[in-house]
Amino acid sequence: MEWLRVTLLTSREEEEHLSQKIIDITHGAGTEVLDRRAALLVPEAAELLPTQVLLRFYVEADTWPAIQERVLALHKCDFVDASPLEDDWQENWKQYFRPTQVSRRFLVRPPWEHAEDSRPGRIELIVEPGMAFGTGTHETTRLCLQILDQARWDWSTVLDVGCGSGILSVAAAKLGASQVIGLDVDPAALTATKENAERNAVPHIVTTRDALVGQLTDEWPLVLANILSSILIAIRTDLFARVAPEGHLLLSGILCEEQLEVREAFTELGMECIKTVELSQWCALVMQKI
Numbered sequence: 001m002e003w004l005r006v007t008l009l010t011s012r013e014e015e016e017h018l019s020q021k022i023i024d025i026t027h028g029a030g031t032e033v034l035d036r037r038a039a040l041l042v043p044e045a046a047e048l049l050p051t052q053v054l055l056r057f058y059v060e061a062d063t064w065p066a067i068q069e070r071v072l073a074l075h076k077c078d079f080v081d082a083s084p085l086e087d088d089w090q091e092n093w094k095q096y097f098r099p100t101q102v103s104r105r106f107l108v109r110p111p112w113e114h115a116e117d118s119r120p121g122r123i124e125l126i127v128e129p130g131m132a133f134g135t136g137t138h139e140t141t142r143l144c145l146q147i148l149d150q151a152r153w154d155w156s157t158v159l160d161v162g163c164g165s166g167i168l169s170v171a172a173a174k175l176g177a178s179q180v181i182g183l184d185v186d187p188a189a190l191t192a193t194k195e196n197a198e199r200n201a202v203p204h205i206v207t208t209r210d211a212l213v214g215q216l217t218d219e220w221p222l223v224l225a226n227i228l229s230s231i232l233i234a235i236r237t238d239l240f241a242r243v244a245p246e247g248h249l250l251l252s253g254i255l256c257e258e259q260l261e262v263r264e265a266f267t268e269l270g271m272e273c274i275k276t277v278e279l280s281q282w283c284a285l286v287m288q289k290i
Contacts (some may be wrong), residue, residue, distance in 0.1 A: 002061040010077035143284035154221035166193025173202040224257040
């Protein structure tokens with residue numbers, strides 16, 4: 001059976017609407033949403049602007065002629081291509097996901113690989129992203145893991161906003177958190193987080209919740225948010241409200257050129273930036289509630 005991967009270029013604000021249109025046209029094909037954080041596995045994503053995303057979906061080649069006209073007629077997006085896939089395309093990406101030492105203690109590896117050596121104090125994070133973002137190899141995730149590795153904060157409870165594959169939730173659990181909530185509205189992310197918590201033997205610590213951060217009412221001493229800058233700014237009051245007094249908020253997914261705008265958005269609410277870490281073109285900020 002031959003498959004095609006169809007790729008569209010659109011804006012983040014149109015992503016949800018177009019995804020639903022694609023489901024309607026294809027009678028159920030789900031979409032992959034890729035921003036430029038996916039550049040390691042999808043090189044063309046490196047050219048995206050912060051406001052742009054790629055939508056990709058997969059169809060059997062013999063069904064494409066019947067839906068092509070409707071796909072090309074979609075508004076507020078550009079057609080990129082419809083590319084044939086190799087027979088083993090669903091497994092090919094795994095060759096690029098190898099054990100990676102991302103901080104002094106954290107080593108990220110997929111379930112089908114093992115570290116070649118042992119190191120005292122090493123903490124392994126066994127992650128299979130499935131359809132969710134987050135292998136731990138991208139700079140935005142590395143920054144978070146490096147900061148968490150060095151942090152000496154209150155780990156009693158942690159909220160991971162936009163948990164993706166659950167890698168940060170699992171890391172927090174392995175660093176000593178007694179309870180971690182992975183928050184997301186993407187079913188694939190919630191599934192991946194649950195499965196990765198099981199793989200790392202922390203399902204009793206890491207739980208998931210299908211909700212927006214603005215729907216929550218509790219406070220946490222540590223809140224994690226590895227999302228794009230535009231979204232961080234848009235939900236800043238909700239994030240701020242979830243941080244306990246004197247608690248910490250770790251923000252990532254920020255381009256270095258955007259860090260000042262993000263920092264000011266949160267300092268205006270009553271937070272202090274106590275740490276900034278850069279890696280390549282990305283940076284992460286640690287904010288503390290005053």
